[in-house]
Amino acid sequence: MTANLNPHISVDCVIFGFDENELKALLINRDPSEDPASSGKLKLPGDLIIRGEVLIHAAERILAELTGLHDIYLKQFGIFDDPGRLDSSDDLKWLQERSGLPVERVITVAYYSLIKIDKRIPTDLSIAYNAQWYPCSSIPAMIFDHNMIAESGLDTLRREMLTEPLCFELLPEKFALNQLQRLYEAILGCSLDNRNFRKKIQRLPYIVPLNERQNGVRHKPALLHVFDNEKYISIKKDNTVFII
Amino acid sequence: MTANLNPHISVDCVIFGFDENELKALLINRDPSEDPASSGKLKLPGDLIIRGEVLIHAAERILAELTGLHDIYLKQFGIFDDPGRLDSSDDLKWLQERSGLPVERVITVAYYSLIKIDKRIPTDLSIAYNAQWYPCSSIPAMIFDHNMIAESGLDTLRREMLTEPLCFELLPEKFALNQLQRLYEAILGCSLDNRNFRKKIQRLPYIVPLNERQNGVRHKPALLHVFDNEKYISIKKDNTVFII
DNA sequence: CCAAAAGTGTTTCGTATACACCCATGT
DNA sequence: ACATGGGTGTATACGAAACACTTTTGG
Numbered sequence: 001m002t003a004n005l006n007p008h009i010s011v012d013c014v015i016f017g018f019d020e021n022e023l024k025a026l027l028i029n030r031d032p033s034e035d036p037a038s039s040g041k042l043k044l045p046g047d048l049i050i051r052g053e054v055l056i057h058a059a060e061r062i063l064a065e066l067t068g069l070h071d072i073y074l075k076q077f078g079i080f081d082d083p084g085r086l087d088s089s090d091d092l093k094w095l096q097e098r099s100g101l102p103v104e105r106v107i108t109v110a111y112y113s114l115i116k117i118d119k120r121i122p123t124d125l126s127i128a129y130n131a132q133w134y135p136c137s138s139i140p141a142m143i144f145d146h147n148m149i150a151e152s153g154l155d156t157l158r159r160e161m162l163t164e165p166l167c168f169e170l171l172p173e174k175f176a177l178n179q180l181q182r183l184y185e186a187i188l189g190c191s192l193d194n195r196n197f198r199k200k201i202q203r204l205p206y207i208v209p210l211n212e213r214q215n216g217v218r219h220k221p222a223l224l225h226v227f228d229n230e231k232y233i234s235i236k237k238d239n240t241v242f243i244i
Numbered sequence: 245m246t247a248n249l250n251p252h253i254s255v256d257c258v259i260f261g262f263d264e265n266e267l268k269a270l271l272i273n274r275d276p277s278e279d280p281a282s283s284g285k286l287k288l289p290g291d292l293i294i295r296g297e298v299l300i301h302a303a304e305r306i307l308a309e310l311t312g313l314h315d316i317y318l319k320q321f322g323i324f325d326d327p328g329r330l331d332s333s334d335d336l337k338w339l340q341e342r343s344g345l346p347v348e349r350v351i352t353v354a355y356y357s358l359i360k361i362d363k364r365i366p367t368d369l370s371i372a373y374n375a376q377w378y379p380c381s382s383i384p385a386m387i388f389d390h391n392m393i394a395e396s397g398l399d400t401l402r403r404e405m406l407t408e409p410l411c412f413e414l415l416p417e418k419f420a421l422n423q424l425q426r427l428y429e430a431i432l433g434c435s436l437d438n439r440n441f442r443k444k445i446q447r448l449p450y451i452v453p454l455n456e457r458q459n460g461v462r463h464k465p466a467l468l469h470v471f472d473n474e475k476y477i478s479i480k481k482d483n484t485v486f487i488i
Numbered sequence: 489c490c491a492a493a494a495g496t497g498t499t500t501c502g503t504a505t506a507c508a509c510c511c512a513t514g515t
Numbered sequence: 516a517c518a519t520g521g522g523t524g525t526a527t528a529c530g531a532a533a534c535a536c537t538t539t540t541g542g
Contacts, residue, residue: 008252009351052327052349076323079353083296105296107253109323163407178494195496196532203530219493220539422521439523440505447503463519464512495538504529511522 005048007099010108011058012046012146013074014153015067017117018170021182022135024117025150027142028066029130030091042142043091044149045131046108048099059111066129073114073169077156078149081107085145112153114169161187165206168227176214176222177201206232249292251343254352255302256290256390257318258397259311261361262414265426266379268361269394271386272310273374274335286386287335288393289375290352292343303355310373317358317413321400322393325351329389356397358413405431409450412471420458420466421445450476 015026030041045066049058059074083105086092095103117133126132134140139150160166167183168175181197201207206228214221259270274285289310293302303318327349330336339347361377370376378384383394404410411427412419425441445451450472458465 006252006349008250054327055323055325055351079299079320079323081299083298105250107299159407163403176494193532193534194494195534198495199497200531216541217493218541219491220495222494420521437505437507438521439507442522443524444504458521460514461520462514464521466521490542492540493538494540496536498534500531500533502529502531505527507525509523511520513519513521515516515518 004050005099005101006051006053007048007095007101007103008106009055010046010048010106011055011062012044012080012108012110012149013059013062014044014110014112014150015063015115016112016136016153016157016170017115017133018183018186019117019133021186022137023154023170023183023186024133024135025139025154026066026131027134027139029132030094042140042146043144044142044146045129048095048106055109056111059113063113066131067115069115073166074111075113075156075160076109076111078110078152079107080110080145080149082145091143108149110149110153112157114157114166116170116172118172158187165227165229165232168229174210174212174224174226176224178222180225206235248294249343249345250295250297251292251339251345251347252350253299254290254292254350255299255306256288256324256352256354256393257303257306258288258354258356258394259307259359260356260380260397260401260414261359261377262427262430263361263377265430266381267398267414267427267430268377268379269383269398270310270359270375271378271383273376274338286384286390287388288386288390289373292339292350299353300355303357307357310375311359313359317410318355319357319400319404320353320355322354322396323351324354324389324393326389335387352393354393354397356401358401358410360414360416362416402431409471409473409476412473418454418456418468418470420468422466424469450479 017024017026026045027042028045030043045062047058047062049055053061055076056074059076060070060072063072063074064070085108086095086103086106092103095106136150136154139147141147142150157166161184167180167187170183171179177198178194180201181192181194184197185191202209207225208228208231210224210226212224214224261268261270270289271286272289274287289306291302291306293299297305299320300318303320304314304316307316307318308314329352330339330347330350336347339350380394380398383391385391386394401410405428411424411431414427415423421442422438424445425436425438428441429435446453451469452472452475454468454470456468458468
């Protein structure tokens, strides 16, 4: 917990989830006594890496501690290395205490993470960390340069969504086509023609319809689909790009 | 030159140039007395960062020292952080000497760089650093994990070429359309239909024909074109992706 | 029977693809 | 005059976009 940390490098995670037709990010509040929106204590989940720890493992560790989830999509998207990025914050002190070492300069490696929000995060963990989902359209102020990191992560996600099948990481295993469409609309910030969208998707051989429908909805239940990753990979080889 | 370095973080550059219809990378040989191909002393241009130095400045510094060039396209594409990446190499000793500090673990941040090979690198610099261009299709063995870094840089370039106007960073300011085509063919490793390629390019408003032709060639001289970056940026806003 | 979302086809337009010959220059 | 790469046009096929109504369920 102390001298085992590498005080030069940290990892921060921008954790995205799709909920109620909105893209949200999971932020934590280090000071539960204060109002999260105004306290300035909100931050991205993150930590110094452990000596000898590979960055991706640090990111997985942070995710697992916070959410209890493993096997989550993680993608490194940037490094934030402004030498002054930790200045003018008493959170610097916290880092010093945590590492037990003088903290001169910390560069942070940023990952974005996509989670299926239906795998509910255990409530006790959310409470322990004061974790909460905030709509990406209105992320409150955070400490350090974390707002910049979150923005950059969102930009990257928007861009990479267009060429990689990331959307399925954000949806339940079995999803309705209209759910997929609303996800695209939420992330890209535009609206899409329903008929054309469905035609395009249904042509893709790696999106396979099940013999199963939604239930418990008070309208015509949608046919469920799954994403077949093996099929996707085998097709991708020749025509490198995922287009939806 | 010594205690001023940060012994935890380095920057390595994969420098690409397009020459004689081939994509090449600029490698350096730290031991001029040996045959570069077999000595195992080849490496990517790189260095530890200076204390307090921003990563991109370190990359710019490395490029300027090696090539004498400024204002070069640089893009960070990855971090190489395997704790064992420097093991089993006597180059580790060199790093220790250079920094004057015990080197425990160095993570390296990798940039790729695109240079117009017609801006010839001053010969004295190439000699001082033993720098040499090697075709990307047959890059010799290098120290550390530098082969992996170079491969990864090439992959990234191939991918990003498809959605960003990077090609013009590799061509002379004024270029012929067929040069552009050969560049694409070299990087993508495929051949393109000449007529269709020209049609597609000529539709793009940010590729502007000049009233000027090649000279000194012993065939019909090609009309020269330039890439208008301002125009590109203004158009890009709405339809986010560069497609060729 | 009403509310709510699922699901469905056709036409039009533009871009992608395939393909073979003449042109301008230097030597 | 010839060798070398530059430059051009058309026909076909395919995917993108625009557009409005019917269907199925739960309450």
